[in-house]
Amino acid sequence: xxxxxxxxxxxxxxxxxxxVGRSRAMGVVGGQAxxxxxxxxxxxxxxxxxxxxxxxxLFLAWVALETSVIESMVIASLPPNLANLPQAEMNLLINxxxxxxxxxxxxxxxxETDVRAAADFYAQLKSxxxxxxxxxTVVLALAGMLFARARIAPDLRARxxxxxxxxxxxxxxxxxxxLTTIGIVLSLVFESLRFFQKVAPTDFIFGLEWSPQxxxxxxxxxxxxxxGAIPLLAGTMLISFIAMCVxxxxxxxxxxxxxxYAPAKVRGAVKPALEVLAGIPTVVYGFxxxxxxxxxxxxxxxxxGLVISSESALAAGMVMGIMIIPFVSSLSDDVISAVPxxxxxxxxxxxxxxxxxxxQVILPAAxxxxxxxLLLAVSRAIGETMIVVMAAGLAAxxxxxxxxxxxxxxxxxxxxxxxxxxxxxxxxxxxxxxxLILFCVTLVLNIIALSIVNKYRxxxx
Amino acid sequence: xxxxxxxxxxAGTDAAGDEKVKLLSRGVKVFYGDKQALFDxxxxxxxxxxxxxxxxxxxxxSTYLRSLNRMNDTIDICRVEGDIILDGDNIYDKAVDVVHxxxxxxxxxxxxxxxxxSIYDNVAYGPRIHGIATGKEELDGIxxxxxxxxxxxxxxxxxxxxxGTGLSGGQQQRLCIARAVAVSPEVILMxxxxxxxxxxxxxxxxxxxxxxxxNFTIVIxxxxxxxxxxxxxxxxxxxxxxxxxxxxxxxxFTNPSDERTQxxxxxxxx
Ligand SMILES: Nc1ncnc2c1ncn2[C@@H]1O[C@H](COP(=O)(O)OP(=O)(O)OP(=O)(O)O)[C@@H](O)[C@H]1O
Ligand SMILES: [Mg+2]
Numbered sequence: 001x002x003x004x005x006x007x008x009x010x011x012x013x014x015x016x017x018x019x020v021g022r023s024r025a026m027g028v029v030g031g032q033a034x035x036x037x038x039x040x041x042x043x044x045x046x047x048x049x050x051x052x053x054x055x056x057x058l059f060l061a062w063v064a065l066e067t068s069v070i071e072s073m074v075i076a077s078l079p080p081n082l083a084n085l086p087q088a089e090m091n092l093l094i095n096x097x098x099x100x101x102x103x104x105x106x107x108x109x110x111x112e113t114d115v116r117a118a119a120d121f122y123a124q125l126k127s128x129x130x131x132x133x134x135x136x137t138v139v140l141a142l143a144g145m146l147f148a149r150a151r152i153a154p155d156l157r158a159r160x161x162x163x164x165x166x167x168x169x170x171x172x173x174x175x176x177x178x179l180t181t182i183g184i185v186l187s188l189v190f191e192s193l194r195f196f197q198k199v200a201p202t203d204f205i206f207g208l209e210w211s212p213q214x215x216x217x218x219x220x221x222x223x224x225x226x227x228g229a230i231p232l233l234a235g236t237m238l239i240s241f242i243a244m245c246v247x248x249x250x251x252x253x254x255x256x257x258x259x260x261y262a263p264a265k266v267r268g269a270v271k272p273a274l275e276v277l278a279g280i281p282t283v284v285y286g287f288x289x290x291x292x293x294x295x296x297x298x299x300x301x302x303x304x305g306l307v308i309s310s311e312s313a314l315a316a317g318m319v320m321g322i323m324i325i326p327f328v329s330s331l332s333d334d335v336i337s338a339v340p341x342x343x344x345x346x347x348x349x350x351x352x353x354x355x356x357x358x359x360q361v362i363l364p365a366a367x368x369x370x371x372x373x374l375l376l377a378v379s380r381a382i383g384e385t386m387i388v389v390m391a392a393g394l395a396a397x398x399x400x401x402x403x404x405x406x407x408x409x410x411x412x413x414x415x416x417x418x419x420x421x422x423x424x425x426x427x428x429x430x431x432x433x434x435x436l437i438l439f440c441v442t443l444v445l446n447i448i449a450l451s452i453v454n455k456y457r458x459x460x461x
Numbered sequence: 462x463x464x465x466x467x468x469x470x471x472a473g474t475d476a477a478g479d480e481k482v483k484l485l486s487r488g489v490k491v492f493y494g495d496k497q498a499l500f501d502x503x504x505x506x507x508x509x510x511x512x513x514x515x516x517x518x519x520x521x522x523s524t525y526l527r528s529l530n531r532m533n534d535t536i537d538i539c540r541v542e543g544d545i546i547l548d549g550d551n552i553y554d555k556a557v558d559v560v561h562x563x564x565x566x567x568x569x570x571x572x573x574x575x576x577x578x579s580i581y582d583n584v585a586y587g588p589r590i591h592g593i594a595t596g597k598e599e600l601d602g603i604x605x606x607x608x609x610x611x612x613x614x615x616x617x618x619x620x621x622x623x624x625g626t627g628l629s630g631g632q633q634q635r636l637c638i639a640r641a642v643a644v645s646p647e648v649i650l651m652x653x654x655x656x657x658x659x660x661x662x663x664x665x666x667x668x669x670x671x672x673x674x675x676n677f678t679i680v681i682x683x684x685x686x687x688x689x690x691x692x693x694x695x696x697x698x699x700x701x702x703x704x705x706x707x708x709x710x711x712x713x714f715t716n717p718s719d720e721r722t723q724x725x726x727x728x729x730x731x
């Protein structure tokens with residue numbers, strides 16, 4: 001007997017409940033469906049809900065509580081010499097009991113009879129727990145079915161009730177998404193607070209140097225590490241700026257071509273082709289940036305007498321720009337195409353040329369949407385990690401020179417958490433603080449983008 | 462074929478009168494892809510007159526109107542055959558610049574379509590692109606005159622910087638008329654300009670059309686018999702892609718020669 005089987009039984013009972021409900025409803029009115037308050041199938045759903053909901057709630061509660069209840073029952077059954085172990089050893093013992101009950105090897109050299117007996121008891125509890133759950137579920141579902149069936153009458157407002165149940169389910173689903181976000185933000189905030197107990201917030205937000213290595217011995221140089229986030233933010237902005245310098249003009253031109261000039265066939269082929277760019281894994285771009293673009297810039301730099309390091313913000317930014325072209329082009333294309341044809345004809349009707357129409361009428365009309373698409377592309381650039389790791393390096397230089405190596409917030413989060421770390425050192429906690437900053441920046445950008453896009457929507461309704 | 466013969470005679474009489482023919486159509490056929498929407502339309506449009514195009518939905522009124530300023534060029538699958546002659550020049554001639562043509566033959570659409578710009582900029586847009594005004598003051602003058610001609614000046618003179626899209630439907634349509642007038646075209650084409658408006662706004666625009674007739678040649682598509690009777694001097698009746706009959710408006714509404722026209726006007730079909 002296992003959980004899936006129990007769920008299966010519940011589903012079958014619910015389906016049965018549906019048919020019972022429908023035929024009962026028809027029976028009550030002698031087959032004249034128009035005498036019922038709601039359509040017959042709503043009565044089916046009504047009984048189905050009464051079968052399923054108590055069972056599902058019980059099932060969820062059971063799954064959540066089963067392990068801890070069984071464990072405490074096993075502990076209670078242990079002889080006194082084992083029952084009074086300290087917490088850490090008790091955890092080990094429980095582990096062994098669980099493993100033994102599954103027939104696995106244990107960490108114990110000799111398995112005492114008491115432990116063996118506890119393991120058997122555990123296994124027995126487990127299986128009877130399932131049987132018990134099945135029994136209760138079936139009883140609950142049948143009780144629900146009978147209860148609901150007894151209430152079916154021609155004037156029972158089954159549709160309203162079923163619709164309310166569906167609405168509650170939808171509310172629960174949307175709450176899950178919201179709660180997840182809140183949970184993530186809270187964990188970021190709390191871990192950041194712990195970080196700020198070790199490093200002053202001002203040092204973090206305004207500090208000009210980033211070298212998060214903490215020393216192994218207390219007397220080493222730089223024992224505390226330096227956690228100034230400015231070089232990372234500057235690096236992020238520099239690379240995003242370069243990326244936008246590539247993506248904005250190229251993406252916009254492509255969008256204008258696709259929506260205004262390209263014949264429908266070309267547009268149908270070019271648009272998906274551009275969107276494929278967005279589907280390439282970023283690590284592939286990073287590879288391309290590190291092995292092709294960056295060395296190319298370095299060599300060109302040598303020819304021109306410029307010093308371009310082999311890992312440069314320029315290389316990373318350019319490749320990132322290419323990666324986000326489809327975000328700009330595809331969204332802008334949609335927005336430009338959404339400008340009503342009547343505006344174009346209005347301009348043509350005054351004797352405007354095509355390019356005048358595009359520059360002076362269509363682009364201004366589409367501007368809010370275009371700005372929205374650019375901001376979404378910026379958020380994407382800020383969040384991008386892989387390309388920067390591979391092409392721009394890890395050195396936290398505070399510079400505005402695109403030929404030098406820089407690093408970004410996301411890259412540092414990765415390097416801080418890669419490898420074995422204590423989880424409460426300033427170094428690991430710094431990752432949460434960086435994550436919080438990143439979250440705030442992208443949140444603000446998204447809010448701006450969304451509000452601009454919304455404003456745009458109102459215009460043509 | 463009988464009909465087109467009638468038209469020829471009609472056109473002949475007109476040309477002989479004191480009116481000057483502004484826009485001359487001969488054998489105009491329009492195709493959307495393989496589908497023919499207009500068949501051999503011969504129609505003369507007189508200068509400083511209002512010509513109304515009437516007919517049941519889908520009969521090709523808009524199609525004909527849009528072929529008069531080559532607005533159909535913007536539709537990929539659309540093809541126009543035949544001659545449309547504006548002041549002696551064929552507008553479908555290779556040498557004709559469509560941008561220049563549309564500055565001479567302006568258009569007002571069924572749904573008001575002000576640009577998302579200020580009221581002032583909406584009206585000033587045409588004069589600006591054509592470089593009509595030499596200075597700010599002259600442009601102000603053009604804008605004011607156009608708004609006055611469109612009967613909108615007193616309503617908007619204090620808020621010229623407000624967005625044109627913020628006006629009421631009727632005001633927007635008059636703004637679009639002002640915008641068309643500001644380029645001083647010779648012909649103004651109107652495709653059901655009042656269909657989105659209430660009776661009061663409609664009355665205003667009809668009055669306006671009557672005044673505009675002094676300076677412009679106007680072609681108007683309408684579904685309202687009363688409107689055609691009120692504003693036009695000449696009426697053309699289209700049916701299933703054919704120009705059935707064209708005559709003085711009064712004669713059309715009192716004594717049409719074709720029984721299809723009779724049927725449509727008295728509401729027997731359409
Ligand atoms: N863009 C287009 N593509 C294909 N067919 C079209 C197009 N525009 C119009 N047509 C067809 O051409 C014919 C004439 O259409 P048109 O719009 O000129 O009619 P109309 O007389 O203006 O009708 P209404 O009074 O409803 O505006 C119709 O059969 C229509 O389906
Ligand atoms: Mg039409």
